[in-house]
Amino acid sequence: MYKLNSRQLCFIIITTASVSKLFFLPGLIAGIAEEGLVLSAIINYIIDFIFLAIILKVYKNEENFSFYDMLETTYGKLVSKAIITLYALFFVFKVFIPMIEEKNSIELTFYETQPNVLTYIPVFAITFYVSLKGVKSFAKSMEIVVLLFFAGIFIIYLLSFNVGDYDNLLPFFSQNPKSIFEASFKTLLWFGDPIYILFFLNEVKKDKNMSVKVIWSYVFSALIIIATLIIFYAIFGSIAKRQFYAPIKMSKYSITLSNIGRFDYVGTLLLSFASIFLIAMPLMFSSSLLKRVYNFKKGYTAPLIINGLALSLTLIFENGFFEILKWFQNYGVYILIVFTYLIPLTTFTFYRRKNNATQKN
Amino acid sequence: MNLDNNLQNNLAKMKELLNSDDVIFFNLKVLSSDAVCIFYDHLEDKALLGKQVLEPISLMENKKSCKEILASITLPEGEILSSIEGCVEKITFGDTILLIDGFDEAISVACKKHATRTVAEPPTSTILKGPREGFVESIQTNLSLLRQRLKSPDLIYKKFTVGKYSSTVVGVLYINSIADKKIVELVIEKIKNINVEGVSDSSYIAKCITNKKASLFKQVNSTEKPDILASKLLEGRVGIIVDGSPIVLTVPYLLLEDFQSSEDYYSNTYRANVSRFLRFIAVIVAILAPAFYVSAQLFHLQLIPLNFLLTIVNSIKGIPLSPSAEMFFTLLIFEILNEASIRMPRYVGIAMSVVGALVLGDTAVNAGIISTPTILIIALSGISLYTVPDLMESLSVLRILFLIVAGTFGGYGILLFSAGLVIYLSSLESFGVSVTAPFSPFILNDLQDGFIMTFFDDMKKRPLTLKSKNSVRRRFYNVQTKQ
Numbered sequence: 001m002y003k004l005n006s007r008q009l010c011f012i013i014i015t016t017a018s019v020s021k022l023f024f025l026p027g028l029i030a031g032i033a034e035e036g037l038v039l040s041a042i043i044n045y046i047i048d049f050i051f052l053a054i055i056l057k058v059y060k061n062e063e064n065f066s067f068y069d070m071l072e073t074t075y076g077k078l079v080s081k082a083i084i085t086l087y088a089l090f091f092v093f094k095v096f097i098p099m100i101e102e103k104n105s106i107e108l109t110f111y112e113t114q115p116n117v118l119t120y121i122p123v124f125a126i127t128f129y130v131s132l133k134g135v136k137s138f139a140k141s142m143e144i145v146v147l148l149f150f151a152g153i154f155i156i157y158l159l160s161f162n163v164g165d166y167d168n169l170l171p172f173f174s175q176n177p178k179s180i181f182e183a184s185f186k187t188l189l190w191f192g193d194p195i196y197i198l199f200f201l202n203e204v205k206k207d208k209n210m211s212v213k214v215i216w217s218y219v220f221s222a223l224i225i226i227a228t229l230i231i232f233y234a235i236f237g238s239i240a241k242r243q244f245y246a247p248i249k250m251s252k253y254s255i256t257l258s259n260i261g262r263f264d265y266v267g268t269l270l271l272s273f274a275s276i277f278l279i280a281m282p283l284m285f286s287s288s289l290l291k292r293v294y295n296f297k298k299g300y301t302a303p304l305i306i307n308g309l310a311l312s313l314t315l316i317f318e319n320g321f322f323e324i325l326k327w328f329q330n331y332g333v334y335i336l337i338v339f340t341y342l343i344p345l346t347t348f349t350f351y352r353r354k355n356n357a358t359q360k361n
Numbered sequence: 362m363n364l365d366n367n368l369q370n371n372l373a374k375m376k377e378l379l380n381s382d383d384v385i386f387f388n389l390k391v392l393s394s395d396a397v398c399i400f401y402d403h404l405e406d407k408a409l410l411g412k413q414v415l416e417p418i419s420l421m422e423n424k425k426s427c428k429e430i431l432a433s434i435t436l437p438e439g440e441i442l443s444s445i446e447g448c449v450e451k452i453t454f455g456d457t458i459l460l461i462d463g464f465d466e467a468i469s470v471a472c473k474k475h476a477t478r479t480v481a482e483p484p485t486s487t488i489l490k491g492p493r494e495g496f497v498e499s500i501q502t503n504l505s506l507l508r509q510r511l512k513s514p515d516l517i518y519k520k521f522t523v524g525k526y527s528s529t530v531v532g533v534l535y536i537n538s539i540a541d542k543k544i545v546e547l548v549i550e551k552i553k554n555i556n557v558e559g560v561s562d563s564s565y566i567a568k569c570i571t572n573k574k575a576s577l578f579k580q581v582n583s584t585e586k587p588d589i590l591a592s593k594l595l596e597g598r599v600g601i602i603v604d605g606s607p608i609v610l611t612v613p614y615l616l617l618e619d620f621q622s623s624e625d626y627y628s629n630t631y632r633a634n635v636s637r638f639l640r641f642i643a644v645i646v647a648i649l650a651p652a653f654y655v656s657a658q659l660f661h662l663q664l665i666p667l668n669f670l671l672t673i674v675n676s677i678k679g680i681p682l683s684p685s686a687e688m689f690f691t692l693l694i695f696e697i698l699n700e701a702s703i704r705m706p707r708y709v710g711i712a713m714s715v716v717g718a719l720v721l722g723d724t725a726v727n728a729g730i731i732s733t734p735t736i737l738i739i740a741l742s743g744i745s746l747y748t749v750p751d752l753m754e755s756l757s758v759l760r761i762l763f764l765i766v767a768g769t770f771g772g773y774g775i776l777l778f779s780a781g782l783v784i785y786l787s788s789l790e791s792f793g794v795s796v797t798a799p800f801s802p803f804i805l806n807d808l809q810d811g812f813i814m815t816f817f818d819d820m821k822k823r824p825l826t827l828k829s830k831n832s833v834r835r836r837f838y839n840v841q842t843k844q
Contacts, residue, residue, distance in 0.1 A: 122770055129784060136788070140795060269776060
């Protein structure tokens with residue numbers, strides 16, 4: 001069986017953990033926390049880093065790390081199968097926001113006038129193909145995508161970093177802590193990347209320095225987002241809350257564009273390209289989880305079910321995006337907390353207890 | 362069927378199997394016994410046969426064994442055979458069989474005559490600087506060209522016969538101390554498993570040994586030049602040489618190879634890097650320019666800078682076809698011209714250029730059927746395609762696919778199709794090696810000869826992608842003498 005190497009995992013983390021927070025998050029977090037947007041993001045990152053550290057500690061202690069085996073050992077076959085099925089559904093749920101973000105950012109960039117079905121169907125055709133090909137092809141693709149992502153973010157930074165007024169971020173600590181924490185809570189949906197790392201660790205070759213590499217990759221991704229938030233708020237200040245799809249808005253005020261044309265589109269295009277892989281990743285996991293539980297004979301059955309479900313849900317709910325987003329922020333976030341943090345943490349705890357008890361006996 | 366002592370019996374059986382008018386049964390006396398020389402008329406060098414085979418035998422006095430008779434022949438390739446089938450096989454390969462009455466064995470000697478063209482510069486890979494020799498259709502000549510470049514006993518040649526009727530000689534070439542044993546074994550196994558009636562060219566072998574038969578991209582590379590083959594073998598690749606084909610195959614194949622030209626290594630490194638960058642840009646232009654133009658016209662006119670947009674609007678005014686139909690029509694004309702120019706007799710070429718460029722191009726624009734930007738884009742795309750000639754087949758199909766996607770789904774379609782292409786290419790392997798290496802999987806060492814080429818002195822290691830036995834090219838470089 002193909003095992004990912006640590007470099008591939010790092011590239012996946014850097015790309016997906018960054019691109020997922022680039023489009024909608026800056027406007028949303030600025031809307032609540034205003035100058036304190038960076039602090040709000042840091043709070044969420046602290047939670048994720050603590051959780052990531054726990055995952056990596058467990059990974060280090062286990063000779064053959066497998067979250068699936070842990071679930072089975074802890075809860076038994078039947079319950080673990082139910083939990084894995086729920087995770088498969090959770091990953092479908094995780095796709096909704098990046099999918100709509102991608103669709104809207106493309107509409108803004110390309111002035112796309114096509115019916116939504118014509119946009120969604122090809123996206124899910126690609127995600128179906130990724131799910132079919134599995135983690136090996138995905139990891140190898142990400143080694144190319146990471147280069148394009150860097151090129152995209154570099155273009156956006158280059159065109160935007162000197163446009164803003166960095167005084168907009170001052171006074172840095174003036175914001176009411178309540179609004180900072182509220183912003184953190186309401187944007188938690190865009191975080192929780194360690195859950196993907198947890199599932200990827202099942203597919204990775206054991207590496208002595210894995211923990212260090214993973215942590216640094218996540219730090220690097222966090223720095224990209226913090227830099228984006230700073231530049232974004234420096235450019236827009238108090239009107240930042242109305243500026244969704246940050247990369248598209250940030251770079252268009254550069255004086256360079258009047259000389260060489262809308263070069264910023266290249267950057268946005270490259271980020272949208274990376275975003276396709278962000279959408280594909282949870283669906284790929286979801287398909288492989290479903291295949292694991294139900295052991296389908298044909299390789300395409302699970303990807304077909306999952307991608308079909310994701311497409312149907314997106315088509316049904318896409319018109320009420322802002323209403324659904326509100327629901328996600330108020331209630332959906334609890335689902336995220338349960339699946340991203342609670343289930344893994346309780347599993348680790350019970351697994352350890354069970355292991356200790358077995359060793360004593 | 363074994364041979365027996367009676368010449369007439371053996372002859373009858375042979376005639377039954379070799380029922381063709383160009384088989385010569387030449388009767389003669391050897392050591393006062395009746396004997397017959399059997400060979401194909403046009404495959405044999407008769408002067409050589411007379412001088413090196415029959416003359417020494419005629420000088421022998423006492424009756425001797427087949428082994429002793431063979432020893433008196435002054436040709437290196439000879440064999441004693443005891444079966445009728447063995448004799449027939451040797452004759453079809455161009456050898457001569459000598460049957461002597463009273464012997465239950467036959468003597469086979471190779472005095473073949475090869476009709477082959479002279480070594481010349483291959484038309485598919487002409488260069489300004491560097492060796493101009495190209496392979497020909499004779500495997501013997503090709504092997505000699507290679508051996509002249511790699512004078513080492515480590516260069517191994519393993520011979521196989523492929524094709525039920527053609528019995529084509531297929532050779533596997535590798536450098537024993539460099540090539541990965543697993544890849545060599547895999548190549549040999551695949552060649553042994555080929556089951557075809559005939560092999561007209563090495564491309565048949567390439568198709569038979571690839572894993573993904575329906576792939577748009579090739580998984581086996583090819584070359585017509587011995588210097589390139591020698592370099593590839595030195596990198597740890599395995600060569601497959603086929604009798605009757607001037608094209609030698611090499612595996613594993615990397616997509617990057619098509620962006621590398623032999624001239625890069627013979628010319629200035631800076632110029633080589635500029636050329637590589639241009640090839641890369643040209644490939645993007647070749648496949649994406651028509652698609653982007655169509656999607657911009659159909660869906661995203663706002664993306665085009667205003668001045669350029671005004672020029673385009675002026676040019677497309679009154680064009681009856683839709684942007685995608687116009688682009689397809691122009692592309693169709695270009696592909697037809699391209700196809701015709703390859704196959705037509707050379708002396709019609711000039712007339713064809715006039716018809717293609719002036720009559721079709723100029724008249725179509727003047728008649729208002731197609732616009733000038735479309736012609737410009739197709740011309741640019743068409744020329745760009747030939748900067749990487751080895752990828753031309755795949756890229757020309759990709760260009761059409763991108764055009765269809767752009768015309769249907771616009772710019773986002775291009776983006777999605779590119780994502781699909783990245784995934785597809787990342788999953789494509791050639792003999793266990795990812796074709797997208799050294800980018801995916803990322804191998805830092807191999808990037809020294811990637812899109813940017815480092816200096817020759819710095820390339821101390823062979824490509825690690827190829828998992829060669831000995832990855833170090835040289836441990837130290839020659840000590841420079843003070844001038």
